[in-house]
Structures are given as C-alpha cells and as structure tokens.
Amino acid sequence: MNKNQVRLRFTIEDRILLHLLDFIKWRDEIEVPPNITQHGISYGVGIKKKHVPRSLKVMIEKNLISERTTHVTGKTQRMKTxxxxxxxxxxxxxxxxxxKDIKIKVSDGTTNIKEMVIKDLGDLLKDSYSLAEVLSHISSxxxxxxxxVKKMREEEKKETKRNDLEIYKQALTQVWKDGRMTSDERDILHILRECLNVSEREHLALEEEIFDSVGKTLDKKAMEVYKVALEQALEDGKITKDERAILEKIKKRFKIREE
Known part of the structure; x- marks a missing residue:
C-alpha cells in the first residue's frame, strides 16, 4: 500500500477539527455563521445531530474546542457555537x-476509477467541498x-430549501391571520425573506396558498386584505404581472367587486 494511502479512516473528532478550522476567523466575532452550531457541525461533517453533543463534550474536556453562546446569522435567538x-x-x-496529500480512489459513478490526491478533488467538483465533507463521503x-456525492448535495439543498420555505410560510401565515399586514410586519418579513433567500415568486405563491387555506377567517375583512395587497403591489409605482395575478385571485376568492 502506498504510504499516502495509509490512513483513510478518520474519527468524528478529526472531521470536527477540520470543519471548525475553516471558521477560525470567527473565533472573536460577535455574530457568527450557523456552520459552527451543533446543527451546522452535524451537516458539515456528515454525522447525525444526536451524535454531535457527546463528541463536542469530549473535545471540550480535551481542550481542543471551546463553547460560546452568541448571535448566529439568520437566527433570532443566541445559540451555542x-x-x-x-x-x-x-x-x-x-x-x-x-x-490533503492522501491518495484516494475516485469514481465517476461508472466502473471508471482512478487515483487522486485529495487536494486535487476541487478540479472535479462544481461546488466547494471542505475536507471534512470529503472525508465523510469516502467509503471504507x-x-x-x-x-x-453531487446527488446527495443536491438533495440536501432541496431539503434545506423546503425547510426554509416552511419557516417563511409559518411566519407569513401568522402575519395574515388577522387579515392585514402592518408596516413592522412587512419589514420583518422582508428581512426574513433575505435571510432565507425566498424569491418574489415564491413569496407570492405562498401568499396565494395562505389566502386559500385561511380564507374563511378573512371573509369579513376581504376588502382590507385586497387593499393592503394592492398598496404593497404599488409600493414601487407599478404592478408586475405576478402581482396582478395575485390581486385577481384575491378578488375572485373573496368575491370583491371594484366600484
């Protein structure tokens, strides 16, 4: 066996060390990325979240890592990082x-297998992968x-998107439950949309879904709902095709007639 192929089994501790090394610059920052929370570490090193706390506790006892409760980008509450x-x-x-200098066998999903040094994998991968992620996907x-690995990454992205849209939908439902949206609520939703990367089209689709599902509770305030939606659509001085479609659906749903 080539000397560069000696060690292919890496512990969870090894992978966590490599993962956190990519975020060393955040050590003294007031606000940090979610990658260094327990959930972020779980995702970054490819292990189930339930296994993370015990590993972190042992590493703290070894004085390899420290724990700090701080602000996390995109989160409303301070979290352990x-x-x-x-x-x-x-x-x-x-x-x-x-x-980085270890040689591994690389497969393209067919019978073609070739040897590569880990540090050269970046040339074959479209997305950026950390060393911790690479190690988590090397078979025994x-x-x-x-x-x-690419398919797994795509599925993970889709799952993350689904979760983000569900979070936004819950917030949007809460805002519209009384049939109106205040300026403060609109500002909060705007910030949430940016954090979760929710597009205008996705926002409008979710809003339409909410109107359909909670419509019965809004019947008495139908005109107010339409008025608020119209004011929002006109904020930039024009009504887009998508916005006009939503307004028409609101009118149809609540049987609103323009006088």
Missing part, C-alpha cells in the same frame, strides 16, 4: 496538512464517488 482552541487549531492544521475501501 464552537471554536477551536489554540491547541485544537494546532492539531487541526497538522491533520489538514496530512489529509477508500472510494470517493463523485456523482453520488
């Missing part, structure tokens, strides 16, 4: 130096299946 200590950073850097016999 994790950072490498000086000792942990030193170990992670040694590990990264070792891992040292094979990294590129097509399988």
């Amino acid at each position: 994790y950072f490498l200590t000086i000792k942990g950073e030193e170990k992670a850097r040694r590990l990264r130096s070792h891992v 016999d040292g094979i990294f299946d590129i097509e399988k």
Whole structure:
C-alpha cells in the first residue's frame, strides 16, 4: 500500500477539527455563521445531530474546542457555537496538512476509477467541498464517488430549501391571520425573506396558498386584505404581472367587486 494511502479512516473528532478550522476567523466575532452550531457541525461533517453533543463534550474536556453562546446569522435567538482552541487549531492544521496529500480512489459513478490526491478533488467538483465533507463521503475501501456525492448535495439543498420555505410560510401565515399586514410586519418579513433567500415568486405563491387555506377567517375583512395587497403591489409605482395575478385571485376568492 502506498504510504499516502495509509490512513483513510478518520474519527468524528478529526472531521470536527477540520470543519471548525475553516471558521477560525470567527473565533472573536460577535455574530457568527450557523456552520459552527451543533446543527451546522452535524451537516458539515456528515454525522447525525444526536451524535454531535457527546463528541463536542469530549473535545471540550480535551481542550481542543471551546463553547460560546452568541448571535448566529439568520437566527433570532443566541445559540451555542464552537471554536477551536489554540491547541485544537494546532492539531487541526497538522491533520489538514496530512489529509490533503492522501491518495484516494475516485469514481465517476461508472466502473471508471482512478487515483487522486485529495487536494486535487476541487478540479472535479462544481461546488466547494471542505475536507471534512470529503472525508465523510469516502467509503471504507477508500472510494470517493463523485456523482453520488453531487446527488446527495443536491438533495440536501432541496431539503434545506423546503425547510426554509416552511419557516417563511409559518411566519407569513401568522402575519395574515388577522387579515392585514402592518408596516413592522412587512419589514420583518422582508428581512426574513433575505435571510432565507425566498424569491418574489415564491413569496407570492405562498401568499396565494395562505389566502386559500385561511380564507374563511378573512371573509369579513376581504376588502382590507385586497387593499393592503394592492398598496404593497404599488409600493414601487407599478404592478408586475405576478402581482396582478395575485390581486385577481384575491378578488375572485373573496368575491370583491371594484366600484
């Protein structure tokens, strides 16, 4: 066996060290990315969330990482986040130096398999992958299946999008439950849309769905609903095709007649 192929089995601790090394610059920041929360670490290193707390506890006891409750981008509440200590950073850097030069077998989803050094994988992958992610997708016999990993990444993106839209839908439903949207609520929704990357088309589709599902409770305030929707549509001085379609559906749903 080639000396570069000696170590292909990496512990959860190894992968967490490599994952957190990518976020070392956030160690002293007031607001940090969600990647260093328990959920973010779980996703980044490819392990179930239920296994993360125990691993983190052991690493804290070893003085490899520290825990801090702080503001997380896109989250309303402060959360527990994790950072490498000086000792942990030193170990992670040694590990990264070792891992980057390891040779693995790379499959393109067919019978074609070739050997590559891990640090050269970036040339074959469209999306950026951290070393921790790469290690989590190497099979026990040292094979990294590129097509399988790409499909998994696409599914993960779709699942994340579904979850984000569900969060936004819940917020939108709460806003419209009384049949009107205040300026403060509109501002909050705008911020939430940006954080969750909800497009205008997705927003309008969800709003239409909400009108259909909670319409019975809004019947008495139908004109007010239409008025608010119209005011929002006219905020930029013009009504788009999508906005006009939504207004027509509101009129139809609540049997509103223009006088």
